[in-house]
Amino acid sequence: DIVLTQSPDSLALSLGERATINCKSSQSIFYSLNNKNYLAWYQQKPGQPPKLLISWASTRESGVPDRFTGSGSGTDFTLTISSLQAEDVAVYYCQQYSSLLSTFGQGTRVEI
Amino acid sequence: EVQLVESGGGLIPPGGSLRLSCTASGFRFRSYAMSWVRQAPGKGLQWVSIISSGGHAPHYADSVEGRFTISRDNSENTVFLQMNALRVEDTARYFCAKGYSDSSGYSYFDHWGPGIQVTVSS
Numbered sequence: 457d458i459v460l461t462q463s464p465d466s467l468a469l470s471l472g473e474r475a476t477i478n479c480k481s482s483q484s485i486f487y488s489l490n491n492k493n494y495l496a497w498y499q500q501k502p503g504q505p506p507k508l509l510i511s512w513a514s515t516r517e518s519g520v521p522d523r524f525t526g527s528g529s530g531t532d533f534t535l536t537i538s539s540l541q542a543e544d545v546a547v548y549y550c551q552q553y554s555s556l557l558s559t560f561g562q563g564t565r566v567e568i
Numbered sequence: 569e570v571q572l573v574e575s576g577g578g579l580i581p582p583g584g585s586l587r588l589s590c591t592a593s594g595f596r597f598r599s600y601a602m603s604w605v606r607q608a609p610g611k612g613l614q615w616v617s618i619i620s621s622g623g624h625a626p627h628y629a630d631s632v633e634g635r636f637t638i639s640r641d642n643s644e645n646t647v648f649l650q651m652n653a654l655r656v657e658d659t660a661r662y663f664c665a666k667g668y669s670d671s672s673g674y675s676y677f678d679h680w681g682p683g684i685q686v687t688v689s690s
Contacts, residue, residue, distance in 0.1 A: 494674060496677075504682075505663050505680035505681060505683055506605075506677075506680055508676065508677065508678050508679075517678070549612065549613055551615075551676060553676050554674065556672075556673050556674070557627060557628075557629060558603075558615040558618070559615060560612060560613040560614065560615060561612070563612040563613070
């Protein structure tokens with residue numbers, strides 16, 4: 457199975473600061489056939505189900521604020537929150553869907 | 569508006585069986601793959617299983633292969649997870665999730681239900 461390792465495990469920042477969350481894959485999840493990276497990012501707030509933020513490593517879902525940006529390719533990916541807001545307090549997960557058996561990273565907790 | 573509602577959870581002793589259901593509305597159910605993802609108390613997300621839009625080509629995580637069976641009834645807009653030989657480590661909140669396409673392979677999940685608790689304990 458493909459293993460995703462997120463770093464850091466937790467992050468505490470001030471309002472307005474930039475948050476950077478990394479996700480490293482144990483093997484490449486880029487397919488040259490369609491030039492796509494098979495990686496998604498989710499946000500999970502306490503007591504709620506996960507919410508899809510980004511697919512294909514960098515495609516923001518409709519309605520997701522543009523302070524959320526996904527980047528990276530191959531095995532190394534990043535979710536950046538450009539200016540942290542109070543409502544961004546959550547756990548963030550990456551997911552690879554490049555294999556038939558999907559896997560998630562262990563999560564990164566973001567706090568103010 | 570897409571809605572997914574899970575049901576069928578509860579407290580079950582080790583070795584027992586349980587069948588989860590997820591009823592969908594707000595989209596053309598028969599056109600999308602559906603999946604189950606679980607989350608143990610205080611832990612991260614673990615993908616469990618997925619089934620294609622037509623009910624074919626199911627896939628399972630290694631930890632549930634041979635014990636869990638995913639199926640769907642497109643006439644009832646419902647996906648099921650039959651869980652047999654349950655173990656204490658299967659205790660988790662189980663989420664139903666909609667795939668972005670009809671295929672059971674290579675899918676991310678664009679809508680999730682609120683989840684249902686399954687507790688395996690004697």
